[in-house]
Amino acid sequence: MLAEPRSGLLVAWGNALLAGHVPPDDAVSEIVGTDEPHRVTGVPGESVPVGLSLALGRLRALGVSGLRLALPVSGDPLALPGPPAFNDLALVAGEAAITVGAPGTAYGLVPEATRHGSIGDATVRVAWRMVEVADRPAPGPFLAEAERELAEAMRDAIEDLTRLDVAGGGPAAQRTLAGLYRKDSDTRVAPGHPGRAGRVLDQARRIHAVLTVAGREDGAAISAAEISARLGALAPLERACRRAMVAAYGAALEPDRA
Structure with missing residues (x-):
């Protein structure tokens, strides 16, 4: 688990965006930080990876009203909704963001970060995988x-x-x-x-x-x-x-x- 998991930033600033507290560019900037621009695969209606701003906009258009965080470890799949294939992805990453909203809009997003370049001049590329998950609201922890x-x-x-x-x-x-x-x-x-x-x-x-x-x-x-x-x-x-x-x-x- 990262001290500041990328899924946590996606949840916090994604919720701020979905609630209208910040514009898309500001939310994406806070989520990405010093990484290279993030890309998202599996966005409904898109056959190729898209940018984070488009992905969040598409989720809002589908009826997603919020995001919640999962930080699972082996033996404690905290907040994972299933199916097993998604849970396995999240366990490998140690984190995931899961959508909240209208019925039929349950998706999970799992980041994969890869480091490129030499020491002192490295950059990080982040690819998010978006997949459909079980529609099981997970109340708490509050x-x-x-x-x-x-x-x-x-x-x-x-x-x-x-x-x-x-x-x-x-x-x-x-x-x-x-x-x-x-x-x-x-x-x-x-x-x-x-x-x-x-x-x-x-x-x-x-x-x-x-x-x-x-x-x-x-x-x-x-x-x-x-x-x-x-x-x-x-x-x-x-x-x-x-x-x-x-x-x-x-x-x-x-x-x-x-």
């Missing part, structure tokens, strides 16, 4: 619920890591524990999202960064069993982190936002 789960999982992880004496495991392990206490925030959310979404997303991103180094060997005398115990202590936090991202990126669709 923002307040996900924020509470994340806070509880973080508290439990800190207790478990302290009990496992992570602070004695080397510099990376100490950063793992210290990183969970940070409170700074500079996350910008798309128009139409509540401010709370920014706070939750910032916390989830920060925890994601901690999780990426939690199991690494960093020169300390740490055994495979100790690494396994550390990762086991963080597993519930990893799931809560994914659920928080799903809720925060899709918060504009919540009926009663706080």
